[in-house]
Amino acid sequence: MITAWLEQLETTRIATAISESTWLFPTIETVHVLAITLVVGSITMVDLRLLGLSLRRRAIGELLDEVLPWTWASFTAAVASGSLLFASAATHYWGTAPFRAKMVLLALAGANMLVFHFAVQRRTPAAPGSEPGGAARISGGISLCLWIGIVGCGRWIGFV
Amino acid sequence: MKALIHWLGNTELSNFIKTVTWIIPGVQVVHILAISVVVASMGMLDLRLLGWAGRGHSIASFLSRFLPWLWGALLVLLLSGAILVIGEPERSLGNLVFQLKMALLLTAVCVTLGFRSLLLRDLAGGSSDLRPEHGGAARLVGGVSLCLWVGIVTAGRWIAYAG
Numbered sequence: 001m002i003t004a005w006l007e008q009l010e011t012t013r014i015a016t017a018i019s020e021s022t023w024l025f026p027t028i029e030t031v032h033v034l035a036i037t038l039v040v041g042s043i044t045m046v047d048l049r050l051l052g053l054s055l056r057r058r059a060i061g062e063l064l065d066e067v068l069p070w071t072w073a074s075f076t077a078a079v080a081s082g083s084l085l086f087a088s089a090a091t092h093y094w095g096t097a098p099f100r101a102k103m104v105l106l107a108l109a110g111a112n113m114l115v116f117h118f119a120v121q122r123r124t125p126a127a128p129g130s131e132p133g134g135a136a137r138i139s140g141g142i143s144l145c146l147w148i149g150i151v152g153c154g155r156w157i158g159f160v
Numbered sequence: 161m162k163a164l165i166h167w168l169g170n171t172e173l174s175n176f177i178k179t180v181t182w183i184i185p186g187v188q189v190v191h192i193l194a195i196s197v198v199v200a201s202m203g204m205l206d207l208r209l210l211g212w213a214g215r216g217h218s219i220a221s222f223l224s225r226f227l228p229w230l231w232g233a234l235l236v237l238l239l240s241g242a243i244l245v246i247g248e249p250e251r252s253l254g255n256l257v258f259q260l261k262m263a264l265l266l267t268a269v270c271v272t273l274g275f276r277s278l279l280l281r282d283l284a285g286g287s288s289d290l291r292p293e294h295g296g297a298a299r300l301v302g303g304v305s306l307c308l309w310v311g312i313v314t315a316g317r318w319i320a321y322a323g
Contacts, residue, residue, distance in 0.1 A: 026321040030314050033192070037313060040193065041200020055225070066214070070203075151196075152189045159185050 006090040018088035025088060032081040036154070038074035040147050042067045047147075050124075050140030052132050060124055060132070096160045102153035109146040112139060161253060168249040177247030184247055191240040195313060197233040201226040202272075202309050209275075209302030211295075218289040219298060223279060230272070257323035261315035268308040275301045 009015060018024045048054040049063055086093050093099045116139040124136045132140070168174055177183050207213035208222045245252045252258045275298070282291045290298055 023321075026318060030317045033317050034199070034310065034313050037192070037196040037199035038203065040196035041198075041203070044197065045200060045204075148189075148193060151192050155185055155189045155192060 002094070003091065006094055009087050010090045012087065014084070015087040015090070018084060025085065028081050028084050032078060032085060035074045035078035035081060036151065039071055039078055040151060042071040042074070043143060043147055046071075047140040047144040050132050050136045051144075052137065060121075060136075093157065096157060098153045098156035098160055102150055102157065105146050105149045105153060109143060109150065112142050112146065115139065116143075165249040165253050168246060168253075171246070174246050174249065177243060184244065187240045187243045187247075191237060191244065194233045194236040194240065195316070197229055198237070199309055199313065201229040201233070202305060205230075206302040206306040206309075209298040209305075211299065220279060220283060220289050223276060227272070227276065234269075252319060255319055255323035257315050257318045261312055261319065264308050264312045264315060268305060268312065271301055271305055271308070 010019075018028065045055065046063060046067055049056070049058065049060060055063060086099075116136075120133075120135045120139050124133060204213070205222050205226045208215075208217070208219060214222060278294060278297065279290050282289070282294065285291075
């Protein structure tokens with residue numbers, strides 16, 4: 001069923017336009033890379049703060065308020081551009097190991113974020129300069145590893 | 161340039177990088193992670209210079225917070241970039257888009273260093289932050305730097321497609 005749906009996706013006008021054009025794919029890919037640098041860069045800032053490795057004079061809550069709107073805006077751009085790239089050769093990408101690995105890692109990063117938001121954050125000391133607790137450090141460390149893996153898989157997709 | 165590309169492409173190191181299939185993709189991943197650090201930290205700094213974010217904090221504090229990340233990540237970018245160039249010199253050095261990227265990079269570094277020396281002069285003159293009359297220069301530098309970094313990332317991706 002999925003294969004049929006992917007084949008249909010691949011033959012939509014927008015998907016064929018991308019796969020047939022010489023400049024559309026690289027252009028959308030450039031937007032995708034720019035969006036990912038913003039997602040990964042901003043999440044890294046939060047993760048390093050949770051690990052207690054940087055920005056220690058800033059309160060975690062204040063940093064989250066400042067950075068997360070940018071993270072979400074750029075994540076939306078990354079998903080939109082990534083979906084277009086995927087549509088241009090949906091059946092091919094779906095069958096590759098790095099694409100599947102990337103989606104699994106993205107889901108894990110989402111789950112890690114939910115656990116942090118609903119379970120860890122309220123127990124994390126809010127004052128500037130406070131040491132993050134063990135759970136917050138673990139959240140930050142897991143997030144950092146997952147995003148490195150996501151970028152790695154993303155680049156790997158282009159070589160398969 | 162052709163001679164350099166030819167010589168570099170035939171060095172033992174270049175052949176080694178080409179024969180081990182995972183080196184180039186692996187180094188590209190490191191390169192992308194480092195550019196993420198640059199884009200995020202320069203994005204924060206440039207938005208502050210434009211007055212669009214972090215106005216409650218001084219420009220001097222933003223510079224001292226984010227410039228060390230820029231220099232650290234730039235070092236990683238130069239090292240990983242050098243490995244990619246040695247592995248595939250004909251794909252990079254002879255490519256017009258690559259040359260444009262290097263020119264944009266040099267400009268961005270000069271703009272940042274120039275602004276830093278302007279701020280340091282104001283601080284040395286007894287000011288607690290950038291002098292208010294230099295606000296226009298700060299906004300200009302923020303806008304130019306932001307455009308330059310977007311251009312650098314764009315050119316980087318297009319090396320694979322054009323030039």
